[in-house]
Amino acid sequence: MTRTGLSDTIAAIATAPGSAGVGIVRVSGPDALSIADGVFRGRGTPSRTRGGRFLSGALVAGDGELLDEGLCLVFRAPRSYTGEDVAELQTHGSPAVLSRVLSRVLELGARPARPGEFTLRAYLAGRLDLAQAEAVLELVSAGTDTARRQAALGLSGALGARVERVASHVTRTLAAIQALLDYPEEGVPDEDRAVPLAAAEAELTALLGTARAGQVATRGARLALIGRPNAGKSSLLNALLGYERSIVTPLPGTTRDYLEAQLSLAGVPVTLVDTAGLRETADEVEAAGVRQAVRLAGGADLVLALEDGSVEREALPAELPPQARVLRVRTKSDLPAAWTDPTTLAVSAVTGEGLPGLREALHAALLGDAARGEAWLTTERQVDAARRALAHLQAARFLPDDLAGYELEEALRALAELTGRDVAEDVVDAVFRNFCVGK
């Protein structure tokens, strides 16, 4: 996004396209209220109304034609979403009405808002930090209640407060180091250096631990079903879905390509991936399927490794990628067990036995025990800044005071970036590029 025109008055339809009970045209900037005067006719005049009030009346075109009945909400700088003067024209929510009201507002001198420009202005006015602006974006697009809860927490500033706690430990250490730099022979005592640094590291590590959960909650998760032929992968997929998505036969090697199906696991959107059974095979097509299965396991957030409980246990013929996180499952628990293993969940796709426990285990493995009520990291940008901050803290641990001081300053810079107090313009612009017009 270019940074020109930031003192222009901007306008956009703020509500979703299509018909709705009510629709809103939002106008923000120095001329917002005088422009509202030109389109709104009521008993009061927007530019002479106190902030925080609304007027009821009519919206009219340039030639005086009545466009709709409506309300005008008046916000005065700095007490508005953007921090600027804002007029909200609230109409009946028809695209025909909204486009005529917007045209009139543009005719009166506003320019169309760029995507995210209202929120960018709120950020530049210091009303939101970058992590809060990201939370606004996540709230607007939240598809699950978990995503909504985390976004609302982020918008409330809870993430900023967590980061601030880490930063305060680092600042304390840095101050102690700087106070003693002129007397290097003394060294900074542990209670001013090792202790707060350990606290900062522990808090930051806990925060980083929420990243997977945060990303799973907002973007959903991929779950790959892996196992030998006939282990019961397709049957388990169908049982989890509740309908026959994947072909099940007694013949080993039934699934050769992979297939995907969507499932909601306690509000988390999950993509289940059924793969070809893993075995040594002379069949070219099946062998390609096996290689693909291993690759899919590497790309999944979680691998369900299935082993047939009714036959003698055999190791998987292929190595799973080392980064894969694996949950082990013993299938066909309705049949006499040929083996058991306390670290393996037993399920039956036929009777449904063990399925509720499996669903719970999946949910726990995907969302972890990230504490409720605590803010999570939800974007790659936040995770990257937190990782860099942690690396600097760890580097500082074993360095002499002067060099440690440098690492701590870098850690503070990364923490400031995390909440968006010290961020390069292109990074900010990349965040706002994902917004819709009108937000």
Ligand SMILES: Nc1nc2c(c(=O)[nH]1)N(C=O)[C@@H](CNc1ccc(C(=O)N[C@@H](CCC(=O)O)C(=O)O)cc1)CN2
């Ligand atoms: N109609 C409408 N609903 C909306 C929004 C909006 O802009 N318009 N929002 C937008 O995304 C969200 C609410 N966000 C907002 C946050 C702060 C202010 C605001 O003007 N705050 C002033 C106090 C105004 C007053 O009380 O007079 C302030 O904090 O100083 C407005 C909306 C959700 N609902």
Ligand SMILES: Nc1nc2c(ncn2[C@@H]2O[C@H](COP(=O)(O)OP(=O)(O)OP(=O)(O)O)[C@@H](O)[C@H]2O)c(=O)[nH]1
């Ligand atoms: N009794 C019992 N039989 C099962 C269960 N799950 C699967 N089966 C049977 O095991 C056989 C193989 O099941 P599939 O679901 O096709 O196994 P798969 O792992 O997808 O097999 P491939 O496609 O060959 O890799 C079928 O005859 C199923 O009916 C179960 O929980 N209990």
Ligand SMILES: [K+]
């Ligand atoms: K099969």
